[in-house]
Amino acid sequence: MSRPAGRTDWAEEEDEEIQALPQNSVVKNKDGTETFITYSTREDGKKIKTTRRIKKTVIKQIVNPRVAERKHWEKFGSEKGRPLGPQTDTVSVAENIVFRPSANWKANADDKNEEEKKKADLKQSKVKCRICNGDHYTMKCPFKDTMGVADDATPAEMPDDAPQPGGTGMGSGSYVPPHLRGRPGGGGGEKMGGKYERDDLATLRVTNVSEIAEEQDLRDMFSRFGHVTRVFLAKDRETGRAKGFAFVSYADRSDAAKACEKMDGYGFGHLILRVEFAKKPDGK
Amino acid sequence: MRPILLSGHERALTQVKYNPDGDIIFSVSKDHVVCAWYSHNGERLGTYHGHQGALWTVDVDPTSTLLATGGADNTMRLWEVKTGKLLKTWDFPTSIKRVEFSADGTLLLGVTEKRSGHLGTIVVYEINPDPEAKQSDEHVLRIVCEDSKPTVAGFSYCAYYIIAGHEDGSVSQYDAKSGELLFNREVHEADMQITDLQWAPDRTYFITASKDKTAKIVTTDALEVMKEFVTDTPLNSAAITPVKDFVILGGGQDAMSVTTTGARQGKFEARFWHKIFQEEVGRVRGHFGPLNYVAVHPQGTGYCSGGEDGYVRVHHFDKPYFDFLYEVEREHAQANL
Incomplete structure (x- = not known):
């Protein structure tokens, strides 16, 4: 010192x-x-x-x-005998503490921060009901039993005059085995929600697709016939190249039928496409 | 606010006290040594050596000439503040948990622990304020508490009563002359020990802290609970601040369970509550062990806390502390202008 x-x-x-x-x-x-x-x-x-x-x-x-x-x-x-002033061995100065009393000070404001952040994050990740567009899960929708799934992109589910063949009607809630579904008056079970299942009737299976094809190419080609809701091109996970088949879904089944007719045998790249319905209309 | 850290103790602090002028802080810890510090810069004035066991308590007389301490070596000792000289030792069969001078400094009380065949007692000695004088060996009063042992005690205004806090959560009032129990009241939850009792400046009311996680302001005369401060952690200490209408509560979970939780969960913070509105207004963090004692500067300019972590943290309040007013207080102040 x-x-x-x-x-x-x-x-x-x-x-x-x-x-x-x-x-x-x-x-x-x-x-x-x-x-x-x-x-x-x-x-x-x-x-x-x-x-x-x-x-x-x-x-x-x-x-x-x-x-x-x-x-x-x-x-x-x-x-005893130490010089005047604070000694460094017994006295030190701590870091500055901001202390402001406030009237509505919240207990454990800091503690809760983390939990609240998590909760806020959850809220941020928008939960949207596919039926009523409310902020809850579709499963929990109060209109689940009375309304169909509202999908702006795929009005495929819009009820037609007659129940669609294979359609999963919204009649009585009782279970109807798959082979009985679609029969007039047969009603239908509750639909298990995968969106891939939903538009099977308007989905085309495209095979013999060139390896170098991209989803966008297919989309361009097929959207000539109607509104394409989904294009899935199977790709090899490692090489990233197309595996040679794809699925194309339409909003409307008649568009799909048209496309199936026109595109079957269409030359794309160095190969000739083969297009067919992914699922036979009558469920066979 | 930059706290000053006093690291002169090697073990957990048990009590810290300001002298009435607020310029010296006395601290005792389990390491057998009493320290005196200047409060404005943390400089250590000196140490008082002689105790053979952990120290539980310290108090200074109103003129800052005499210092009383008590500890686990079953002695209560009197020291000269200025020189560190040991003036008197009183021996007891059990340890001394609390010492306190009366407001005029002529009486000193000690609370003895209850242990194997000895009941908890409160003893009172007459003190000669002259450090040169010989102190009497005989107590002038001895109160034996048969029901529940006293843990804390103090003299009321004018030393009319002795108020004691008990292990069972009750507070009792004794006549300071005769030692007669005037009455006893359940203030805190049953079997939740009262850990601290500190006086308002005029000693007409006091604040108690308890393991039941609450602190309560109680009147001296009728032992009536005026205010209640409910927290989420066992409290070790509570102090009333002059100038501002706050109380400072210190606590934290028990030392034995500290190692199993993080510093955040331990709740080792000094909590500031508004004395009248009974709302929490802020917290001061810093200790990494429970706060064993909080003491407020008698002029209300700062406070210090002694923790289980072995540190004394001395805080001098800055402007926002003094500026803080509730909306109603502000309106009131405006109206009076």
């Missing part, structure tokens, strides 16, 4: 005792600040040098004479 500013070279000191930590030092700077250099050994054995520049300002305070007198008391006990 009381060491003069211009100390001897440290290099020498280190040569003598490599293990020991250099002595803490205090250097008085010209601008009135003091630089405290302290050394410590961290748990992992690494030496830490901490350099702190401290500016000391004298604050005059008017105090009770008793208090003023006590300021000049001799130190005693373990502190």
Whole structure:
């Protein structure tokens, strides 16, 4: 602490005792600040040098004479003979704490943050009902039994005059085996929701597709005949190349039929496409 | 607000106290040593050596000349504040859990622990304020608590009563002259120990902290519960702040279960509640163990807390603390202008 500013070279000191930590030092700077250099050994054995520049300002305070007198008391006990001022071994200054009392301070605001964030994230990831477009899962829709699935892209489910063959009507909720479905008045079971199942009737299977084909190519070709809702081109997972078959779904079955007729035998790339319905209309 | 960390103790702090002028902080811990610190910069004035066991309690007389301590070595000791000289030792069959001077400094009470064949007692000694004088060996009063042992105690205003908090959560009022039990009231939940009792500046009411996670403001005369502060953690200490109408509560889960939870869950924060509206207004973090004691500067300019982690943290309040007002308080202040 009381060491003069211009100390001897440290290099020498280190040569003598490599293990020991250099002595803490205090250097008085010209601008009135003091630089405290302290050394410590961290748990992992690494030496830490901490350099702190401290500016000391004298604050005059008017105090009770008793208090003023006590300021000049001799130190005693373990502190006996120590110089004036706080000692670095017993006193340190912690990092700044912002403390603002507030009227509607929320308990554990920080603690809850994380949980709330998660909840907010969940809310952010929009849950949308396919039936009524509400913010709940389709499964939980209150109109589940009374309304069909609203899919703006695929009005395939729009009820026609007569129940569609193989359609899954919304009549009585009782189970109807697949082979009985679509019979007039047969009603239908509740539809198990995969969207891939939904438009099977308007889906074409395209085979003998060139390896270099892209989904977009197919989409372009097939959208000539009507609104294409989905194009699936099977690709090899490793090479990323087309496997040679694809599925194309239409919004309307008649478009699909037209496309099937026209595109079967169409030359695409160096191959001739073969197009057929993915599922036979009568479920056979 | 930049807290000053006092790291002079090697073990958990048990009590910290400001002297009445607020310039010196006394701290005791389980490491047998009493420390005196200047509150404005954290400089250590000195240490008081002599105790042979963990220390539980400390108090300073109103003139800051005498210091009383009590600990697990079954002694209560009196020290000269200025020099660290041991003036007097009183021996007891059990440890001393709490010492407190009366408001005028002429009486000193000690609370003794209940243990194997010894009931918890409150003993009162007359103190000669002159450090040179010989202190009496004989107590002037001894209250034996047969029902539930006292854990904390203190003198009311003018030393009319002795108020004690008990292990079973009740608070009792004794006549400070005769030692007669005037009455006892269940203040906290049954069998939840009262861990601290600190006075308002005029000693007409006090605040108790309890393991039942609440702190309560109770009147001295009728032991009537005026205010209640409900928290989510067992409390070790509660203090009333002058200047601002706050109370500071300190606590945290028990030391034994600390290792099993993170610092966040431990709730090792000083909680500031509004004394009148009974709403929490903020927290100050910092300790990484439960707070064993919080003491407020008698002029209300700061507070310090002693933790199970062995540190005393001295805080000097800054402007936002003093500026804070509730809307109604602000309106009231405006109207009075």
